Amino acid sequence: MYAYVGRxxxxxxxxxxxxxxxxxxxxxxxxxxxxxxxxxDHATDEDIKAIRDKLGLDRPLAEQFLTWLWNVVxxxxxxxxxxxxxxxxxxxxxxEPTLMLTLTVIVFSIILALPMxxxxxxxxxxxxxxxxxxxxxxxxxxxxxxxxxGLVYAFSLQVPILPVQGYRSLADGIGPFARHMVLPTIxxxxxxxxxxxxxxxxxxxEVLSQDYIRSARAKGMASFQLITIxxxxxxxxxxxxxxxxxxxxxxxxxVVTESVxxxxxxxxxxxxxxxxxxxxxxxxVILVFSFFYVILNLAIxxxxxxLDPRIRY
Amino acid sequence: xxxxxxxxxxVAAGRLGKLRxxxxxxxxxxxxxxxxxxxxxxxxxxxxxxxxxxxQIDPGNRLKSPSWEHLFGTDAFGRDVFxxxxxGGRVSLAVxxxxxxxxxxxxxxxGMLSGYLRAIDPMVMRVMDGIMAxxxxxxxxxxxxxxxxxxxxxxxxxTVAEVPRMVRVVRSAVLTIREQPYIDAxxxxxxxLHRLLLKHIMPNALAPVIVQATFxxxxxxxxxxxxxxxxxxTPPEIPSWGNIMAEGRSLALLAIWVILFPxxxxxxxxxxxxxxxxxxxxxxxxxxxxxx
Amino acid sequence: MSEPLLAIDNLRTEFxxxxxSVAAVQHLSLALAPGETLGIVGESGCGKSxxxxxIMRLLPRNAGITQGRICIDGRDLSTLTEAEMRKVxxxxxxxxxxxxxxxxxxxxxxxxxxxxATMLHRGWSRREADKRALEMLNLVRIPDAERRLKEYPHQxxxxxxxxxxxxxxxxxxxxxxxxDEPTTALDVTIQAQILSLISELQRxxxxxxxxxxxDLGVVAQTCSRVIVMYAGRKxxxxxxxxxxxxPLHPYTRGLLGSVPHLSNGTVPMDARLTxxxxxxxxxxxxxxxxxxxxxxxxxxxxxxxEEPPLVExxxxxxxxxxxxxx
Numbered sequence: 001m002y003a004y005v006g007r008x009x010x011x012x013x014x015x016x017x018x019x020x021x022x023x024x025x026x027x028x029x030x031x032x033x034x035x036x037x038x039x040x041d042h043a044t045d046e047d048i049k050a051i052r053d054k055l056g057l058d059r060p061l062a063e064q065f066l067t068w069l070w071n072v073v074x075x076x077x078x079x080x081x082x083x084x085x086x087x088x089x090x091x092x093x094x095x096e097p098t099l100m101l102t103l104t105v106i107v108f109s110i111i112l113a114l115p116m117x118x119x120x121x122x123x124x125x126x127x128x129x130x131x132x133x134x135x136x137x138x139x140x141x142x143x144x145x146x147x148x149x150g151l152v153y154a155f156s157l158q159v160p161i162l163p164v165q166g167y168r169s170l171a172d173g174i175g176p177f178a179r180h181m182v183l184p185t186i187x188x189x190x191x192x193x194x195x196x197x198x199x200x201x202x203x204x205x206e207v208l209s210q211d212y213i214r215s216a217r218a219k220g221m222a223s224f225q226l227i228t229i230x231x232x233x234x235x236x237x238x239x240x241x242x243x244x245x246x247x248x249x250x251x252x253x254x255v256v257t258e259s260v261x262x263x264x265x266x267x268x269x270x271x272x273x274x275x276x277x278x279x280x281x282x283x284x285v286i287l288v289f290s291f292f293y294v295i296l297n298l299a300i301x302x303x304x305x306x307l308d309p310r311i312r313y
Numbered sequence: 314x315x316x317x318x319x320x321x322x323x324v325a326a327g328r329l330g331k332l333r334x335x336x337x338x339x340x341x342x343x344x345x346x347x348x349x350x351x352x353x354x355x356x357x358x359x360x361x362x363x364x365x366x367x368x369q370i371d372p373g374n375r376l377k378s379p380s381w382e383h384l385f386g387t388d389a390f391g392r393d394v395f396x397x398x399x400x401g402g403r404v405s406l407a408v409x410x411x412x413x414x415x416x417x418x419x420x421x422x423x424g425m426l427s428g429y430l431r432a433i434d435p436m437v438m439r440v441m442d443g444i445m446a447x448x449x450x451x452x453x454x455x456x457x458x459x460x461x462x463x464x465x466x467x468x469x470x471x472t473v474a475e476v477p478r479m480v481r482v483v484r485s486a487v488l489t490i491r492e493q494p495y496i497d498a499x500x501x502x503x504x505x506l507h508r509l510l511l512k513h514i515m516p517n518a519l520a521p522v523i524v525q526a527t528f529x530x531x532x533x534x535x536x537x538x539x540x541x542x543x544x545x546x547t548p549p550e551i552p553s554w555g556n557i558m559a560e561g562r563s564l565a566l567l568a569i570w571v572i573l574f575p576x577x578x579x580x581x582x583x584x585x586x587x588x589x590x591x592x593x594x595x596x597x598x599x600x601x602x603x604x605x
Numbered sequence: 606m607s608e609p610l611l612a613i614d615n616l617r618t619e620f621x622x623x624x625x626s627v628a629a630v631q632h633l634s635l636a637l638a639p640g641e642t643l644g645i646v647g648e649s650g651c652g653k654s655x656x657x658x659x660i661m662r663l664l665p666r667n668a669g670i671t672q673g674r675i676c677i678d679g680r681d682l683s684t685l686t687e688a689e690m691r692k693v694x695x696x697x698x699x700x701x702x703x704x705x706x707x708x709x710x711x712x713x714x715x716x717x718x719x720x721x722a723t724m725l726h727r728g729w730s731r732r733e734a735d736k737r738a739l740e741m742l743n744l745v746r747i748p749d750a751e752r753r754l755k756e757y758p759h760q761x762x763x764x765x766x767x768x769x770x771x772x773x774x775x776x777x778x779x780x781x782x783x784x785d786e787p788t789t790a791l792d793v794t795i796q797a798q799i800l801s802l803i804s805e806l807q808r809x810x811x812x813x814x815x816x817x818x819x820d821l822g823v824v825a826q827t828c829s830r831v832i833v834m835y836a837g838r839k840x841x842x843x844x845x846x847x848x849x850x851x852p853l854h855p856y857t858r859g860l861l862g863s864v865p866h867l868s869n870g871t872v873p874m875d876a877r878l879t880x881x882x883x884x885x886x887x888x889x890x891x892x893x894x895x896x897x898x899x900x901x902x903x904x905x906x907x908x909x910x911e912e913p914p915l916v917e918x919x920x921x922x923x924x925x926x927x928x929x930x931x
Contacts, residue, residue: 014439014442014443015439015442015443015446016443017443018439018440018442018443018444018446019443019444019446019447021443022443022444022447022452023447023455026455026456026459027459030456030459030460037459137584137587137588137591138580138584140587141531141580141581141583141584141587142576142577142579142580142583143535143538143539143542143558143576143579143580144539145539145542145558145572145576146558146572146573146576146577146579146580149562149565149569149572149573149576150569150573150576152565152566153565153566153569153573156566157566210707211702211704211707211708212707212708212709212710212711214663214702214708215700215702215708215709215710215770215773216710216721217661217663217694218661218663218694218695218699218700218702218774219694219695219721219722219725219773220691220692220693220694220695220696220722220725220726221691221721221725222688222691225725229713229721230710230713233712233713234710234711234712247448248445248446248448248449249448249449251448251450251451252448252449252450252451252536252539253450255450255451255454255539255543256450256539256542256543259542259543270451270454271543271544273458274454274457274458274543274544274545275544277458279458279459282454282455282458283455285451286447286451286452286454286455289447289448289451290446290447290448290451293446293447293448294446297446307712308711308712309711309712309757309759310711310712310757310759
């Protein structure tokens with residue numbers, strides 16, 4: 001067991017290394033002067049020279065990469081061009097809204113997608129199945145911000161019962177927090193829900209056709225027990241995998257959603273940095289998001305052993 | 314004796330009948346194809362459908378809500394949103410198509426080499442895993458932030474984000490094909506590597522690649538919209554769907570139509586592509602049939 | 606014969622598709638007395654398994670009973686609600702399937718799957734149910750039962766898994782056990798063990814068994830009475846002794862001809878398995894007259910025109926064949 005966990009953890013190291021390398025290379029192979037890009041549009045020649053010296057940009061690429069990587073490992077992501085604050089600090093300040101939004105969306109989507117997918121599989125081929133799956137394809141064909149602005153428009157002008165902008169911390173009470181979360185969660189969650197519902201359906205379809213489901217019925221099990229006890233755990237591995245891989249789609253959506261609803265999270269930070277050409281911040285944000293993604297998927301990998309006893313360590 | 318000539322029309326009718334039966338069994342695919350074709354046609358023939366100019370500013374006509382004259386209303390510069398949406402389709406579809414083609418070509422090349430040459434496989438796959446772990450939209454944002462905004466860089470940025478998944482699809486197909494007896498036979502007769510890959514392996518790997526390419530197209534259209542919407546995409550003077558919506562952002566509460574209609578158009582396009590991909594997969598890949 | 610426990614009267618089960626309906630079973634009647642073992646024999650596709658699933662009301666969604674009654678203790682199962690039917694499954698009728706490798710849920714422990722039945726039907730606590738589970742594993746002679754309870758199906762061999770399936774099916778002491786090809790997927794040596802286990806438990810618990818098989822050897826070893834099915838219909842019914850001594854239907858004779866005789870311990874070197882020429886008519890293929898006529902060496906014009914009725918030739922021995930009637 002521990003050996004298995006150790007192997008999986010070690011297995012993610014090359015992936016993390018590649019992520020870091022890719023993010024590093026984007027800056028250095030872009031064709032422009034990295035020092036000029038990092039210094040920003042309004043920098044003087046001295047500024048650029050100072051940055052070049054500090055980052056050792058005249059050294060060989062490999063050496064620069066190792067220096068940069070060493071700094072990152074120590075938590076030093078560089079300094080924002082715009083307000084001269086360390087990138088790590090900036091990200092930490094913004095982490096809460098993003099984390100809360102992501103978690104809310106994951107919970108919302110799972111709660112919605114599981115029954116949808118199970119119902120579609122249970123009634124496979126009927127109009128219930130077709131309607132649910134049409135809904136799913138439809139909702140991941142619309143860009144997040146179109147759904148978002150549609151909701152903003154409807155709820156600000158037509159039925160003004162929910163706030164359409166901003167974020168309240170959980171510390172301000174669950175009520176305000178929840179009210180501010182509703183619309184962003186729906187806009188961002190529909191895509192993810194659609195993804196999960198489709199996977200849930202196909203996974204359940206497969207499981208429901210298995211012999212052991214028939215044996216369970218022959219034992220006298222009711223449909224509900226059949227689904228919750230016998231089918232759910234068997235169907236869960238592909239569903240959980242999709243929960244993990246779908247996070248990538250979700251993170252892309254977070255950036256857009258935070259812009260639409262003016263939520264002061266990491267996504268908003270990314271967009272602001274983009275508009276100000278604040279490259280160190282963009283670099284830091286992508287590193288953090290990617291690591292989050294890798295770690296989450298590692299956790300899911302380890303979860304498989306709990307879900308399926310046949311997966312041996 | 315059978316008269317061959319007399320049989321000819323029956324063969325044709327048989328083929329047509331087959332086609333009709335196929336269409337009857339795959340109504341979703343027919344619907345998706347029609348929708349897809351319709352979107353391409355209205356974009357291609359935009360000048361014939363509308364007489365407005367997509368970029369010409371008309372200050373007297375600002376923010377008109379949808380009417381018979383301006384089906385989708387007008388934007389903050391008095392331009393007809395319907396016209397801009399049709400023209401915008403040209404840009405968005407071109408970006409989608411370019412990304413799909415580039416991703417397919419690059420993905421096929423890397424995927425086939427990686428799947429066939431065991432020596433480079435682990436290395437290539439680690440790199441692909443790494444790129445795949447960076448959320449696509451963010452990777453594209455990062456690339457856009459260090460390059461000059463142009464349609465070319467948008468296409469490049471999205472392609473980089475899409476290639477790894479295509480490589481995975483190609484590679485897993487090649488891994489199966491590599492074990493087939495006809496490959497051994499080809500090797501035994503001294504077929505050269507490039508010929509082996511192009512003539513023997515690639516044709517057999519195409520089905521999943523075509524399906525994946527449709528999903529890449531859909532994804533590229535959406536990512537282009539995201540990038541433009543966030544201000545990191547196609548240069549703002551070119552009316553892509555994303556740019557039209559980006560301009561409508563600040564006016565969302567005043568003139569929702571500037572965002573909504575291009576958004577729905579984009580949604581229809583992506584819907585058609587996704588449905589096409591789904592039904593193609595059902596038809597081309599019998600193993601996936603009924604599993605969706 | 607005593608009052609039947611399970612009675613099927615003129616059953617017809619159909620499969621529906623876009624191209625119309627096909628009868629997988631038709632005009633089937635049978636009676637199973639308490640404690641009796643009745644075999645149903647036939648080639649694959651003859652409707653044996655569909656009969657079993659019809660009794661359990663576990664037919665696939667595109668299939669349904671369109672005619673006839675299935676009664677247990679005089680209660681017509683088709684009149685029961687789904688909830689009432691669930692109380693019959695596993696409780697009054699237990700069932701074991703052909704594929705022990707896939708019939709157990711891979712992610713639940715053996716103990717959990719065993720306990721389910723009694724928790725469900727007797728409302729027992731998990732603790733009581735576990736006790737019973739252990740008892741059942743010992744009954745089906747699984748060594749080291751206590752440890753096995755905590756294991757998962759993939760840790761057991763095929764024969765072991767089939768023993769577990771039997772234990773599950775019998776744990777509520779049902780009065781009827783339906784065994785659908787219970788030994789087909791197993792090694793020959795294991796087959797014999799499983800069959801003798803079923804026979805032994807049947808004597809011990811007084812369960813009536815409906816044994817479905819394509820293997821006359823299995824019938825000879827376990828059943829007191831046999832029904833031979835062909836193309837969805839019953840073509841012959843007799844006591845096992847009668848059937849083997851005096852098979853009436855040409856199809857039964859064909860089946861017997863294709864079983865090597867080992868009963869007297871000597872296998873004549875020139876004994877050959879006679880094969881029945883031809884194949885079973887495809888389901889849905891409209892057959893005029895006797896369904897077996899196209900493969901029958903005795904077929905006459907009458908066989909091809911008129912379906913033969915099931916006639917009692919000697920007491921308790923029925924056959925549906927014009928050639929025998931003549």
